[in-house]
Amino acid sequence: xxxxxxxxxxxxxxxxxxxxxxxxxxxxxxxxxxxxxxxxxxxxxxxxxxxxxxxxxxxxxxxxxxxxxxxxxxxxxxxxxxxxxxxxxxxxxxxxxxxxxxxxxxxxxxxx
Amino acid sequence: xxxxxxxxxxxxxxxxxxxxxxxxxxxxxxxxxxxxxxxxxxxxxxxxxxxxxxxxxxxxxxxxxxxxxxxxxxxxxxxxxxxxxxxxxxxxxxxxxxxxxxxxxxxxxxxxxx
Numbered sequence: 162x163x164x165x166x167x168x169x170x171x172x173x174x175x176x177x178x179x180x181x182x183x184x185x186x187x188x189x190x191x192x193x194x195x196x197x198x199x200x201x202x203x204x205x206x207x208x209x210x211x212x213x214x215x216x217x218x219x220x221x222x223x224x225x226x227x228x229x230x231x232x233x234x235x236x237x238x239x240x241x242x243x244x245x246x247x248x249x250x251x252x253x254x255x256x257x258x259x260x261x262x263x264x265x266x267x268x269x270x271x272x273x
Numbered sequence: 274x275x276x277x278x279x280x281x282x283x284x285x286x287x288x289x290x291x292x293x294x295x296x297x298x299x300x301x302x303x304x305x306x307x308x309x310x311x312x313x314x315x316x317x318x319x320x321x322x323x324x325x326x327x328x329x330x331x332x333x334x335x336x337x338x339x340x341x342x343x344x345x346x347x348x349x350x351x352x353x354x355x356x357x358x359x360x361x362x363x364x365x366x367x368x369x370x371x372x373x374x375x376x377x378x379x380x381x382x383x384x385x386x387x
Contacts, residue, residue: 163316165316194375196377203379203380204363204373204380206374206376209374217374251316251317252290259320261307261322262319262375263308263319264309264315264316264317264318267316268320
């Protein structure tokens, strides 16, 4: 058990809809990262937050947004969903930048 | 652009045989390297990491990797694999240091046969 909790485990929704994925980092970790894993693109870094502030941005679409709350949990919001957004979304956390990342078990999103 | 290349998408091997999973990274002054393992329907678990110091790094489950700066490689090895090692293995690099976001390779599926 990595200590990183992601909910829900599975999500099935229709095109055009909006969903919110939630992540609780390991106790004491200030950094939260979001990754998307798909068959064609592999693991792609989306965005990083550190202690509530956005720290780094990767290949995140404009339809996607995230935030980290004062209690350090994070939410990833995906809107105007398309079939191609179907993927496994991972959250990871670390005490600070440069440390190994610890991953949650992911949320599998299926857009129909 | 910085990248991580895993040369083999699939590696089949018999139980108790040795295995090497290959990984090359793009050259950089500063780089931290990691190997993660993903079992079916699970998240990624850290196997080992290279931050600095000794180029031979030992990890969990009997795995080890060697950092080779001249060849920009970080190959993962295990002298004798078990059925339970069947999983997908990802090599990853952190070029940013302070930021921590990882660049992953495409993964290598290790299949251990009895």
